[in-house]
Amino acid sequence: MTGQTLRPFLTRATQLYPDREVVARTADGMTRYTYAEYADRVGRLANALRAAGVERGDRVATLCWNHDRHFEAYFAVPDLGAQLHTINPLLPADDVRRIVDGADDRLVFVDPSLADTLAAAYDPDAFESVEQVVVIGSSAPDLPVDSVTSFETFVAGHDADYDPPTVNEDDPAGLCYSSGTTGDPKGVEYTHRMLWSHTMAITTPMGLDIADADVVMPVVPMFHINAWGLPYAATAAGAKHVYPGPSPDPADLVELIEREGVTLTAGVPTVWLGVLDYLDDHDADLSTLSRIVIGGAAPPERLIRAFDDRGVEVVHGWGMTETAPVGAVSHLKPDLRDADYETQLAKRTKQGLILPGLEFEVVDDAGERVPHDGESMGELRVRGPWVADGYVDGPSETRRGDGAEGSVGDDAVEDSWLRTGDVVTVDSDGYIELVDRAADVIRSGGEWISSQALENAIMSHEAVREAAVVGVPHERWGERPVAYLVDDDADRDALVETVSARLREDYPDWWVPDRFEFVEAIPKTATGKFAKTDLRDRRDDPIDGAVAVEPPGDGDWDWDWDGDGGD
Amino acid sequence: MTGQTLRPFLTRATQLYPDREVVARTADGMTRYTYAEYADRVGRLANALRAAGVERGDRVATLCWNHDRHFEAYFAVPDLGAQLHTINPLLPADDVRRIVDGADDRLVFVDPSLADTLAAAYDPDAFESVEQVVVIGSSAPDLPVDSVTSFETFVAGHDADYDPPTVNEDDPAGLCYSSGTTGDPKGVEYTHRMLWSHTMAITTPMGLDIADADVVMPVVPMFHINAWGLPYAATAAGAKHVYPGPSPDPADLVELIEREGVTLTAGVPTVWLGVLDYLDDHDADLSTLSRIVIGGAAPPERLIRAFDDRGVEVVHGWGMTETAPVGAVSHLKPDLRDADYETQLAKRTKQGLILPGLEFEVVDDAGERVPHDGESMGELRVRGPWVADGYVDGPSETRRGDGAEGSVGDDAVEDSWLRTGDVVTVDSDGYIELVDRAADVIRSGGEWISSQALENAIMSHEAVREAAVVGVPHERWGERPVAYLVDDDADRDALVETVSARLREDYPDWWVPDRFEFVEAIPKTATGKFAKTDLRDRRDDPIDGAVAVEPPGDGDWDWDWDGDGGD
Missing domain, CATH: 3.40.50.12780 (ANL, N-terminal domain)
Structure with a gap:
């Protein structure tokens, strides 16, 4: 041998x-x-x-x-x-x-x-x-x-x-x-x-x-x-x-x-x-x-x-x-x-x-x-x-x-x-599907929200040039999604309304971001990917109190901020 | 890992x-x-x-x-x-x-x-x-x-x-x-x-x-x-x-x-x-x-x-x-x-x-x-x-x-x-072909003779029921092939002549066995294979002197009787 x-x-x-x-x-x-x-x-x-x-x-x-x-x-x-x-x-x-x-x-x-x-x-x-x-x-x-x-x-x-x-x-x-x-x-x-x-x-x-x-x-x-x-x-x-x-x-x-x-x-x-x-x-x-x-x-x-x-x-x-x-x-x-x-x-x-x-x-x-x-x-x-x-x-x-x-x-x-570090689903046939990175997934009320899925859905709107969704701290729910958008001179209120409505068609209501913020550009890494870390650094601006739609679960859990996936 | x-x-x-x-x-x-x-x-x-x-x-x-x-x-x-x-x-x-x-x-x-x-x-x-x-x-x-x-x-x-x-x-x-x-x-x-x-x-x-x-x-x-x-x-x-x-x-x-x-x-x-x-x-x-x-x-x-x-x-x-x-x-x-x-x-x-x-x-x-x-x-x-x-x-x-x-x-x-323990050839395409067992191959004048090839060729004659070929000690050539045959009441001299002629068509002349011996049955193992060991035990009857066709090489080498393949 x-x-x-x-x-x-x-x-x-x-x-x-x-x-x-x-x-x-x-x-x-x-x-x-x-x-x-x-x-x-x-x-x-x-x-x-x-x-x-x-x-x-x-x-x-x-x-x-x-x-x-x-x-x-x-x-x-x-x-x-x-x-x-x-x-x-x-x-x-x-x-x-x-x-x-x-x-x-x-x-x-x-x-x-x-x-x-x-x-x-x-x-x-x-x-x-x-x-x-x-x-x-x-x-x-x-x-x-x-x-x-x-x-x-x-x-x-x-x-x-x-x-x-x-x-x-x-x-x-x-x-x-x-x-x-x-x-x-x-x-x-x-x-x-x-x-x-x-x-x-x-x-x-x-x-x-x-x-x-x-x-x-x-x-x-x-x-x-x-x-x-x-x-x-x-x-x-x-x-x-x-x-x-x-x-x-x-x-x-x-x-x-x-x-x-x-x-x-x-x-x-x-x-x-x-x-x-x-x-x-x-x-x-x-x-x-x-x-x-x-x-x-x-x-x-x-x-x-x-x-x-x-x-x-x-x-x-x-x-x-x-x-x-x-x-x-x-x-x-x-x-x-x-x-x-x-x-x-x-x-x-x-x-x-x-x-x-x-x-x-x-x-x-x-x-x-x-x-x-x-x-x-x-x-x-x-x-x-x-x-x-x-x-x-x-x-x-x-x-x-x-x-x-x-x-x-x-x-x-x-x-x-x-x-x-990949967040996935596995279907009953055993096929793995990548839905997000572990660092990017939004943990809300004990459930996970795929930032990538939301981004793709939002960017499918013709007036949206770019979109990044990150989790922002929330006292009760751990995190709630916030979307950062680069738009094409749209009517922003109407845009948010349309996008939210579309999201509600394909995803649970509580996946819809609590805030839509318009920015000049999404910060990017050297290789051109969204630098979500930079966006998350804006977390000193937490969401307080009530959210648009509450996630399932009671939110009563210790959130693991170091992101290592354990409690 | x-x-x-x-x-x-x-x-x-x-x-x-x-x-x-x-x-x-x-x-x-x-x-x-x-x-x-x-x-x-x-x-x-x-x-x-x-x-x-x-x-x-x-x-x-x-x-x-x-x-x-x-x-x-x-x-x-x-x-x-x-x-x-x-x-x-x-x-x-x-x-x-x-x-x-x-x-x-x-x-x-x-x-x-x-x-x-x-x-x-x-x-x-x-x-x-x-x-x-x-x-x-x-x-x-x-x-x-x-x-x-x-x-x-x-x-x-x-x-x-x-x-x-x-x-x-x-x-x-x-x-x-x-x-x-x-x-x-x-x-x-x-x-x-x-x-x-x-x-x-x-x-x-x-x-x-x-x-x-x-x-x-x-x-x-x-x-x-x-x-x-x-x-x-x-x-x-x-x-x-x-x-x-x-x-x-x-x-x-x-x-x-x-x-x-x-x-x-x-x-x-x-x-x-x-x-x-x-x-x-x-x-x-x-x-x-x-x-x-x-x-x-x-x-x-x-x-x-x-x-x-x-x-x-x-x-x-x-x-x-x-x-x-x-x-x-x-x-x-x-x-x-x-x-x-x-x-x-x-x-x-x-x-x-x-x-x-x-x-x-x-x-x-x-x-x-x-x-x-x-x-x-x-x-x-x-x-x-x-x-x-x-x-x-x-x-x-x-x-x-x-x-x-x-x-x-x-x-x-x-x-x-x-x-x-398998004796093989490899062709130029890399295909391995099994031609004999190492213990059964006949080493004559430094060259190898496949006992299986000879047996299959001899047994293809309709008057031959079974045939086993083993190497018998020879002073000069190391070993020479001897065939043991079970026949169907044939004219044995004619049979040996026909078989030898056929072998010479397909193989080098010096592959042709020096002796053809007729036996009642080839000894077999418990699983029905030829027990060539038993045949080789008859090696106290070596071939002396001249052989029918001399193998190539000068025969001047030490034969390795323990069969481990090395000199």
């Missing part, structure tokens, strides 16, 4: 599928080689890293898009017993700097197109651990770091034959910093064993159903939680890989699908909405494409419908950095295969069914499990072999333990249960 | 598929219940076992066919941290006795139809550890043991709510004794983690591709390496289970397939040859059945063809007790999908492609890897998370360390590599 390490996936692919291809769109055109050559490249890179002094336990960072060289690091670094730290180049320079500092990266691989990002983040103190920056390609631009070399120079002269050291399944293989809507990034480590378990789970039919005949194109960035694990799973299956390179536009993606025969691709909804727009105006042959995995946000119904019309199945998945990332996939259960299309659609837009190998529970503030009735809300907790136990000892000055504020905190794991 | 234990598979199935069915054909007719009820039954049984004093680390044996009660034990026993010891009732009574003695089973579940088998094996000393025998059903027959109770009495009054103890992934969950062609049974323990890994691997498309929409009917006995892991994999997927009960005949199997909508079934070739004969004379609707997994022996080509004609895919798998059991599955690689049917068939009858998560190598006597050319023979070695590290401390008086004689010995595992 051996440990669950990554290397055997590659060994098997090389032995069984030596001629199957790895294809990448790069700044210099397409690269194309086989698994056999890929294994040689991995060996050469591992030898070069070893010669550069990288040892078991070290961290090696990448600041790269989706391409062949990045994929080579996916195996070469863990094969050394070192840890691949994929940095998100879209983070603010401050965050990149703190992440490199906290991770003590010894070496950074960077795309030429991201050299400026690295330069902007550079600071001699924060980068003290970084002995070398390796720029992907055959030349290296000027960078304000001591040792810069090109990738080709870095690997030149090194042998493809590589003798791997003994790697333990509990050795960290990956590192990814999660970016919450608030709070600083927190590092999540992936051991070999976690990635092995995740790989097997997403390869099953209940996951993403990946086989050797698949041609897998991850559009989700490789710095975003290992491109949802697809590079490892495609290797385990012996599938063909297609990497779309830096900034692919819809035309690039469609061309790659057509030319390479892509069967499975994955990315956030925005990407696929762009592809749909492109397809409206261009002929394309998508006949090989069988499914698109959508994550990061729920796929709009029109996206699912439009791709169904084109014979492509949209598969929605839920996950987070802490779950490596896939935790649930929304595929149709056998007894729903004969249901009408609208019923199916309602299931397919949910976050889905937990994967085999994981456990889940949905609990209220008292820690009691809520019924699976599609209505009762609670915080989603998950546990299993690929769920993180906690966070790395990262940038200490950035650790604020702010679990209440939109990302999981240091106390996020209890008895191996990860408190996801 | 939690351990890889079995229980979460059941928990998930109960939460997501509470109404999906578990169906069994029993002596009392069909039983039919849901996963929700199954979980209750498992809980009740676990509570009853706990009340009976079964604790973590204990062993609980079953002597049962494939039915619902047996499946309940599959989860209830490991849920306690105890170990499910599935006894093969087809073993000689002596073996059953020694196995129970060696395993120190505390409790034995037995089918009423197997009560006589238990009685025959009973011996007060060997059964000293057995505190209770539980007979499946509502009544208990007389048995020569102290405490006999019926299953219904055993579980009566116990609650369905069950609070499981903490179970470690390294706790043994299963125990199965392998039956080699020679040597006594050896116990292989399966930890939770091994079964978890095996479950995930066979669930993937590269394994047996099991989804929630499947209806899985294991015909392979549940005492035979956990019915190849199907009960666990079907639960992980949320599939429907169908158990065919004691001694199903072809009519029973076809009826179950039709009535329950079986999509996936599994068993040895004999079963499916019987079903084919039945189908020749009976109308049947097999439209739901998509695939039959064949193991234990290679499927004859005619079996694959006949089921292909009926729209049912035959999937061949290789494995052994020590690999829990599935190690390879022979499914068509993408580039073979367009090949002609005969080419495909040649691949599909091989033992297949190693599963993701495992490593394999094929080595000669010097420990060197042989090329993957479809011709070079070597011993197959495998390692991975579901490959056994060794054998349990079983019946000590039966341990003979006879690794050379048809089953893996105590020295079978080296650096986590399991020496399978």
Whole structure:
């Protein structure tokens, strides 16, 4: 019995599928080689890293898009017993700097197109651990770091034959910093064993159903939680890989699908909405494409419908950095295969069914499990072999333990249960649906009100440009909802009346906000999301006395203000 | 991060598929219940076992066919941290006795139809550890043991709510004794983690591709390496289970397939040859059945063809007790999908492609890897998370360390590599083909000759009833093949000439046996296989001097007589 390490996936692919291809769109055109050559490249890179002094336990960072060289690091670094730290180049320079500092990266691989990002983040103190920056390609631009070399120079002269050291399944293989809507990034480590378990789970039919005949194109960035694990799973299956390179536009993606025969691709909804727009105006042959995995946000119904019309199945998945990332996939259960299309659609837009190998529970503030009735809300907790136990000892000055504020905190794991910070319902078929973040849900009279549901409903009014709903303290009811609106020069009294009336149609009366306040703009985070923390800071303006419609319950309970979900 | 234990598979199935069915054909007719009820039954049984004093680390044996009660034990026993010891009732009574003695089973579940088998094996000393025998059903027959109770009495009054103890992934969950062609049974323990890994691997498309929409009917006995892991994999997927009960005949199997909508079934070739004969004379609707997994022996080509004609895919798998059991599955690689049917068939009858998560190598006597050319023979070695590290401390008086004689010995595992004892070739597509047992292959002049290949070729002559080929010592060449034939009153000289000529057509000249000896019968083992050990014991009659055709090489090497494959 051996440990669950990554290397055997590659060994098997090389032995069984030596001629199957790895294809990448790069700044210099397409690269194309086989698994056999890929294994040689991995060996050469591992030898070069070893010669550069990288040892078991070290961290090696990448600041790269989706391409062949990045994929080579996916195996070469863990094969050394070192840890691949994929940095998100879209983070603010401050965050990149703190992440490199906290991770003590010894070496950074960077795309030429991201050299400026690295330069902007550079600071001699924060980068003290970084002995070398390796720029992907055959030349290296000027960078304000001591040792810069090109990738080709870095690997030149090194042998493809590589003798791997003994790697333990509990050795960290990956590192990814999660970016919450608030709070600083927190590092999540992936051991070999976690990635092995995740790989097997997403390869099953209940996951993403990946086989050797698949041609897998991850559009989700490789710095975003290992491109949802697809590079490892495609290797385990012996599938063909297609990497779309830096900034692919819809035309690039469609061309790659057509030319390479892509069967499975994955990315956030925005990407696929762009592809749909492109397809409206261009002929394309998508006949090989069988499914698109959508994550990061729920796929709009029109996206699912439009791709169904084109014979492509949209598969929605839920996950987070802490779950490596896939935790649930929304595929149709056998007894729903004969249901009408609208019923199916309602299931397919949910976050889905937990994967085999994981456990889940949905609990209220008292820690009691809520019924699976599609209505009762609670915080989603998950546990299993690929769920993180906690966070790395990262940038200490950035650790604020702010679990209440939109990302999981240091106390996020209890008895191996990860408190996801996601408020969900589970229907009687077992489909999980995300309704809010735990920090945003409004706790009123012992019941929960989804701020997201209210916001979406309010914003569906044509005169409302933006809306954010937050809980404001209330002496008796704990919290009551208050809506902040940005309007389009409307008759505000009439607007409030219409919106309230609409809300009462779809939600319990006591969900209707007690106050509607008009503001110039909703404060936003660096990544463009509503900064509800800023709105909640206005809580020095509590609601007194009577509320419009009283929530059920007697309101006679101690409200837990630290937001950790317990009493 | 939690351990890889079995229980979460059941928990998930109960939460997501509470109404999906578990169906069994029993002596009392069909039983039919849901996963929700199954979980209750498992809980009740676990509570009853706990009340009976079964604790973590204990062993609980079953002597049962494939039915619902047996499946309940599959989860209830490991849920306690105890170990499910599935006894093969087809073993000689002596073996059953020694196995129970060696395993120190505390409790034995037995089918009423197997009560006589238990009685025959009973011996007060060997059964000293057995505190209770539980007979499946509502009544208990007389048995020569102290405490006999019926299953219904055993579980009566116990609650369905069950609070499981903490179970470690390294706790043994299963125990199965392998039956080699020679040597006594050896116990292989399966930890939770091994079964978890095996479950995930066979669930993937590269394994047996099991989804929630499947209806899985294991015909392979549940005492035979956990019915190849199907009960666990079907639960992980949320599939429907169908158990065919004691001694199903072809009519029973076809009826179950039709009535329950079986999509996936599994068993040895004999079963499916019987079903084919039945189908020749009976109308049947097999439209739901998509695939039959064949193991234990290679499927004859005619079996694959006949089921292909009926729209049912035959999937061949290789494995052994020590690999829990599935190690390879022979499914068509993408580039073979367009090949002609005969080419495909040649691949599909091989033992297949190693599963993701495992490593394999094929080595000669010097420990060197042989090329993957479809011709070079070597011993197959495998390692991975579901490959056994060794054998349990079983019946000590039966341990003979006879690794050379048809089953893996105590020295079978080296650096986590399991020496399978199977001699194989691997073709350039990576398909493994079994050509002999390591103990049976004839090592002549540093090259290997497959005894099985010669036997099959010789037996294809109409006048040959049986043939066994063994290596006989030769001073210069190490070994030379000698054939033992049982004939049908033939002209023996002419027969030898014809057979030799035929062999020379298909094999190198130096493969042709140097002697053909006619015997009354080939000695056989208890399970009907050729007892080649007995034939090899005649090695006091070595071949001297010149041989008919000299093998390649110079013969100048030290032959390794202990059969452990090394020099």
